[in-house]
Amino acid sequence: MEYQSRISTGIRGLDTMLNGGYLPQTANLVEGAPGCGKTTLGMQFIHEGAYHRGEPGLILTFEQFPQQYYRDAANFGWNFRELERKNLLRVVMSSPEVTKIDMESIGGMVTHTLREIKAKRILIDSISLFEQLGTGSVELRDLVYSFINALKRQGLTILLTRESSCLLGEDTNTQNDSNIHFVVDSYTMLRYVEIESAIRRAIIVLKMRGSAHDTHIRQFDIDSHGVTVSQPFEGQEGILSGTPKRMTESFIKAFVRK
Ligand SMILES: Nc1ncnc2c1ncn2[C@@H]1O[C@H](COP(=O)(O)OP(=O)(O)OP(=O)(O)O)[C@@H](O)[C@H]1O
Ligand SMILES: [Mg+2]
DSSP states (O other), X not given: OOOOOOBOOSOHHHHHHTTTSBOXXXXXXXXXXXXXXXXXXXXXXXHIIIIISSOOEEEEESSSXXXXXXXXXXXXXXXXXXXXXXXXXXXXXXXXXXXXXXXXXXXXXXXXXXHHTTOOEXXXXXXXXXXXXXXXXXXXXXXXXHHHHHHHHTTOEEEEEEEOSOSSSOOOOOTTOOOHHHHSSEEEEEEEEEETTEXXXXXXXXXXXXXXXXXXXXXXXXXXXXXXXXXXXXXXXXXXXXXXEEOOHHHIXXXXXX
């Protein structure tokens, strides 16, 4: 029996997929193609903690200016400025080089900010640039591993976003591969899928250490309230290829419908 408390993502359908939410003090990767909703999902996770659960959050970004988060969050009805005033949120823009030095020495800016607000959640948006710091994949793996561990030691539950370069189908980019998928505790993939000449969004939890999880590929949407996860794609096969085929009636009869 499992009674470990869970860290809600703020997305009910995703919490269900994760058997209640993330496990505390774990590193959780959300990977996906450009524009598919990684930052939105991450902001929702931070908002859920700061606004609903008294768990302050830090957004660490290497690419976007903080103003962009305030603006985008406001579009979903999340008042990040107010949360910042109440010391429940900080948005920090840094460079991977500075963050690395920061994490290696006590008293760096990130560490200071985490302590200042007693952060419980951190969104790193995205880890992709950070991964370009190392030269070889062994060095890179060590770097990401110690970065994640330093955050866990401070009691944080981590959500990392990562870009995958392909729009549809399999990601073939193996450059700067830090093997991050092996390092993290959970791995969720966001995909675009073409079905009947329309593009839809798909979400799948590929791994979750120490926990059962949903293995269905589900559809998700982004609207004025953020991310909503809905039903699994039915009657389709090859979703992860990006261009699924409708299953034949005999296949559905034999294997899908009971
Ligand atoms: N208020 C909104 N209502 C509906 N859809 C929205 C809204 N705001 C954003 N979106 C959708 O979300 C997408 C962008 O989401 P987001 O920035 O989270 O993606 P991302 O994966 O982080 O992108 P990137 O790879 O550029 O960092 C937009 O392309 C748009 O389709
Ligand atoms: Mg983004």
